[in-house]
Amino acid sequence: MRQGYIIIGFCIVLLVAAGIIVKASLSEEQALNYSEIIPMPGTNTLPIEEGVFKLSNNAEEFLDLVNRGVSSNQTLTSYYNRRAYPGAPPTIPHPTEEAHSMGGKDCLQCHQNGGYVDKYKAFAPVSPHTDYINCKQCHVPVKSTGLFKANNWYKMEAPEAKQQALLGSPPIIPHSLEMRNNCLSCHGGPSAPKEIRVTHPNRVNCRQCHALNDNAKNTTKIWTR
Amino acid sequence: MMNRRNFLKKAAAASAMAAAATMIPGILFASDQVDDNITGDINWTKGPCRFCGVGCGVLIGTQKGKAVAVKGDPNSSVNKGLLCVKGYHQIMCTSSADRLTKPLVKKNGKYVETSMEEALDLVASKMKETIEKHGKDSVAMYTSGQSTIPEGYVASKFMKGAIGTNNLDCNARLCMASAVTGFLTTFGADEPMGCYEDIEYANVFVLWGNNMAEMHPVLFSRMLDNRLTRKNVKIIDLATRTTRTSKAADKSILFKPQADLAIANAICYEIINNGWVNNSFVEKHIVFNKGKTNIGYGLEDKFKFKDKATPIDFEQYKTFLEGYRPDKVEAITGVSAKDIKYLASLYGDPNLKVVSYWCMGLNQHTRGTWMNNLVYNIHLLTGKISQPGNGPFSLTGQPSACGTAREVGTFTHKLPKGVVTNKKHRELAAKIWKVPYDRIPDKPTYHATEMFRAVDRGDIKFIWTQVTNPLVSLPKTGRYRPAMQKDSCFVVVSDVFPTPTSDVADVILPAAWHVEKSGMYGNSERRTQYWDKMVEAPGEAMPDAWMTIEIAKRMGYGDLFPYSKENHHEEIYNEYRQFHVGKKHNMAPVEVLKKQSGVIWPYIEETGKSTQWRFNSKYDPACDSTKEFDFYGKPNGKAVIWQRPYEPAPEVPDNEYPFWLNTGRVIEHWHTGSMTRRIPVLHQAVPNAYVEFHPDDAKQMGIRNKQKVKVISRRGTTVLPASINERGMPTKGQVFVPFFDESMLINDVTLDAFCPISKEPDYKKCAVRIEKV
The missing domain is CATH 3.40.228.10 (Dimethylsulfoxide Reductase, domain 2)
Structure with a gap:
């Protein structure tokens, strides 16, 4: 009799576990499945909205980090130093062992979910677009600091979130969201540069309050003071 | 249709305006006013990427007259908003300190800055004088699969229609x-x-x-x-x-x-x-x-072959x-x-x-x-x-190898429609170009490799290169560099930057880069893409098409080139479109190209649509509709x-030269590196070329990673650092070298054997030996 209960109990545990696994794998598949958004003529085929809720599972932990005053060793200066212009793909600041790998798991093992890397005494920044696995298509190492020829590149100023409709109203997003639609990957969590880390990562639905200033096609011009 | 993004944006703007208006009565707020001081407020303009044949749609961000940022065009069906590292950083080459901004003319072995007027006068008079002395076939033009459609078109019209020589070929011969x-x-x-x-x-x-x-x-x-x-x-x-x-x-x-x-x-x-x-x-x-x-390998000068079916x-x-x-x-x-x-x-x-x-x-x-x-x-x-x-x-490798080299036909045997050997094709070209029919010669002359052999032999006495760097990209540059240095040939090079090719030029003409001019490119999937000039070219730098037109005018062919400086790209395209009228190759009108992120030809006038799958009557109206497929x-x-049988390569490894040499590219660099090496991010990622070994071969020879070795063939030698277990791994008995690095010229080592039918050289196979330095 008792054995029977144990078996039944065991079966229930198995079922629940299976259910959780299936659910998790389904949601993972959905997260990766951006191509289901049907391209419509005249609309964006890159799913700019899609990443908004990513990392939201961690939002409470991120808030905890803010509350406890845990700070990243990454500053906004170092953040922009790795980019040729604000919005450019950052270079890889550390040696990579697998030169013949395009990226994928080799990169994502740290940059998908982040975490503390003892070797570099730093938190790994989280990629806002982990669906793209040919990482080195855009992110390249720095093998030399020299130049082939001197260059007078004009690096535009970094965008500032100073544009507000009213005093105290939520600032408008000052940069475009292509390839950067997962807000919390830069603005929340332990790897986020202090200067741009939000005080309220737990609100999750960022774009409920923060609208986008992105005059990408010179069409819609938004109101400014 | 309003998507969520627009909705949010409009909602934010509308509510903010309403709120502000109630707070400060009497003040009107212009709804379309944009504050220039707001950082991040960038003007984005669409175009195709400057680099490879994929033809990604890019948005170039400009601010205060400068190109400052790049992003993928989400409306382009090619790349849907994604680019590669070259694409993202392409505009950075334009600010290179050694940009060519003034014409340079070689006087007593030294380059002297002149005005554009003076340089163009000199080039035109040299070309004219050469033709008068040595005949039409003593002058040549060598252009590019990176030339825009208008650039390729005026080059063809100038050489074949105005001067009347088929001495026009391009670097797409080396790739397509x-x-x-x-x-x-x-x-x-x-x-x-x-x-x-x-x-x-x-x-x-x-x-x-x-x-x-x-x-x-x-x-x-x-x-x-x-x-x-x-x-x-x-x-x-x-x-x-x-x-x-x-x-x-x-x-x-x-x-x-x-x-x-x-x-x-x-x-x-x-x-x-x-x-x-x-x-x-x-x-x-x-x-x-x-x-x-x-069928042979074309290793000897004046090699001839004609296949028979x-x-x-x-x-x-x-x-x-x-x-x-x-x-x-x-x-x-x-x-x-x-x-x-x-x-x-x-x-x-x-x-x-x-x-x-x-x-x-x-x-x-x-x-x-x-x-x-x-x-x-x-x-x-x-x-x-x-x-x-x-x-x-x-x-395709180049951004307009299809659009320009192949469709406009900047090859010795080609015309914008058809080939020079076909009477009807010559008649059509003569009619559209408004030139006498018998001016267009009916025989092809020199393909790329043979063109530079003719320079070496002294048969070509004037050569003008545009948008290309042959002294890095030709095979067996060890022969063609001294050839171009000979006094028997006057060399004119149009380029954006100094290159090993401009180093041997008699006149260097400064060219406008990609977004400093308007134009069209055609990518691998038959997609024609238009872009507008976005920033001013520095100094006297000029679009290549306009240089050709200026030379043509100075040589007395002005009536054939009645285009305006401001809008020549569009006028030329409209003229060119006439060649492809008809269901099989109809090109979209320029108004359509301006609106869309590219159109695939044949463009169907009735529906305004691209033809995505040719030869299938379900998708292609040019097919005989009674058949399912119509080739x-x-x-x-x-x-x-x-x-077609298997036949061996012309030069295979032996005891003396035991390794195959394979050459190619890396993601960071574009062809000969004249642009990408000037982009700090790309140069710093791959600062120099290298020679890749299979680890077993390296071990057997006792070669360590980064150790300098000599790669030696029967043609020449180059010294490079070894690369073991890094980017790529050749099979045993093979080495690989990327060709972008002008200070480690692997093409001094390669062989100028080519396909007898296409005349395209084989850069992937020749025999070398390795020596430690």
């Missing part, structure tokens, strides 16, 4: 010529039948000698994305070197150099032997031909293939019969959609035309062609299966 002759011999019409959307339908991608992860990264990412999101998608990498692509592929098959000829035939043998032939397709749409064999039947073709039973060719290919049978089973399975991709591996090949034919054979036997997800797809490039509407 075998693809062209492959298309023409099999289908009678150039350029792929399918489009990139095939990626969303195919189950199997077979990459023939094509490191797509680095060379066509955006398309590769599209493939990877499909593999993630759809079931039953496989990538097979067929190569002579293990690359990022091999690592990412589901299966990597390594073969011996030149053995692709035998592999393709062995696949066809298996398809027939297993009854996987699509018989009704073959009966209705195919004829069989054989061509000449033992002899009809054969299916049975004769089957008998020929008996020699290519997979186990029989194992010794040639180095590939197990099992792997070949596996490949054949993928092509043969009627339930799998298969796309074959290739680029330089098949094209830069002394049997390049044959290799292109052989891949078509596989798709034609199985009927897997001209349908969504099924088809052979020849990728209308051939008079009988039938495609050709060519009997």
Whole structure:
């Protein structure tokens, strides 16, 4: 009799576990499945909205980090130093062992979910677009600091979130969201540069309050003071 | 339709305005006012990327007259908002400190700055004087698959229509010529039948000698994305070197150099032997031909070859293939019969959609035309062609190799429509160009390699290069550099930056870069893309098309070039469009190109749509609608299966030179590096070239990583650091060198053998030995 209960109990545990696994794998598949958004003529085929809720599972932990005053060793200066212009793909600041790998798991093992890397005494920044696995298509190492020829590149100023409709109203997003639609990957969590880390990562639905200033096609011009 | 983004934006703006208006009555707020001081407020303009033949749509951000940022154009169906590292950083080359901004004229061995007027006067008078003294065929122009459509068109009109010489060829000869002759011999019409959307339908991608992860990264990412999101998608990498692509592929098959000829035939043998032939397709749409064999390698000056097609039947073709039973060719290919049978089973399975991709591996090949034919054979036997997800797809290397070099026809034998040897084609060109019909010569003269041989021999006494850097990119530069330095030839180089080619010029003309001029490019999938000038060119730098026009005017051909300086690109395009009127190659009007992120020709006037799959009557109105497929490039509407054998490479490793040398690119650098090396991010990622070894070979020779070694051939020597277990790994007995580095010129070492049909050199195979420095 008792054995029977144990078996039944065991079966229930198995079922629940299976259910959780299936659910998790389904949601993972959905997260990766951006191509289901049907391209419509005249609309964006890159799913700019899609990443908004990513990392939201961690939002409470991120808030905890803010509350406890845990700070990243990454500053906004170092953040922009790795980019040729604000919005450019950052270079890889550390040696990579697998030169013949395009990226994928080799990169994502740290940059998908982040975490503390003892070797570099730093938190790994989280990629806002982990669906793209040919990482080195855009992110390249720095093998030399020299130049082939001197260059007078004009690096535009970094965008500032100073544009507000009213005093105290939520600032408008000052940069475009292509390839950067997962807000919390830069603005929340332990790897986020202090200067741009939000005080309220737990609100999750960022774009409920923060609208986008992105005059990408010179069409819609938004109101400014 | 208002999407959520627009909605949010508009809602934010509207509510803010309403709120402000109530707070400060009496003050009106302009709804479209934009504050220049707001950082991040950038003007974005669409265009195609400057670099490869994929032709990604980019948005260039400008601020205060400067190009400051780049992002992928989400409206472009090519790349859907994604770019590669070259694309993202392309504009950074324009601010290079050594930009050419003034013409430089060599006087007593020194370059002297002059005005553009003076330099153009000098070039025109030199060209005129040379023609008067030595005849029309003593002057030549060498242009590019990176020239815009208007640039290529005026070059052709100037040389063939105005001067009356066929001495015009371009660097696309070095990368795409075998693809062209492959298309023409099999289908009678150039350029792929399918489009990139095939990626969303195919189950199997077979990459023939094509490191797509680095060379066509955006398309590769599209493939990877499909593999993630759809079931039953496989990538097979067929190569002579293990690359990022091999690592990412589901299966990597390594073969011996030149053995692709035998592999393709062995696949066809298996398809027939297993009854996987699509018989009704073959009966209705195919004829069989054989061509000449033992066709040579073009190593000697003034080499001539003309192929001859002899009809054969299916049975004769089957008998020929008996020699290519997979186990029989194992010794040639180095590939197990099992792997070949596996490949054949993928092509043969009627339930799998298969796309074959290739680029330089098949094209830069002394049997390049044959290799292109052989891949078509596989798709034609199985009927897997001209349908969504099924088809052979020849990728291009340069951004307008298709749009300019192939469609406008900046080759010695070509005209904007057809070839110089065809009377009707010459008549059409003469009519549109408004020149006497007999001015256009009916015989081709020099293809790229032979053109520089003619410079060396002293036959060409004036050469003008535009948008290209032949003294890094030609094979066997050890011969052609001294050739161009000879006093017998006056050299004019138009470029944006100083290069090893401009180093030997008598006159250097400063050119406007990509977004400093307006133009059109045509990519691999027959997509024509327009862009507007976005920033001013520095100093006296000028669009290449306008330089050609200025020279033409100075030589007395002004009436043939009645274009305006401001809008010449559009006027030229409108004239050019007349060549392609008709269902088979109709080009979209410029107004349409301005609105859209590119249009695939044939453009259907009635519907305003692109034709995505040619030769299939379901998608292509140019087909005979009573047939399912119509290969209308051939008079009988039938495609050709060519009997092409395996023949060895001209120079194979021996005791003295025991290694194969393979050359190519890396993702960070574009061709000869004149642009990408000036982009700090890219230069710092790959600061110099290197020679890759198989680790066993390196160990045996006692060569360590980064150790400097000499790569020596019968032509020349280059010193490079060794690279072991880094970016790529060649098969044993082979070394690989990227060719972008002008300080380590690997093309001093390469061989100038070419495909006798296409005249495209083989940069992938010659014999070298290695010595420690």
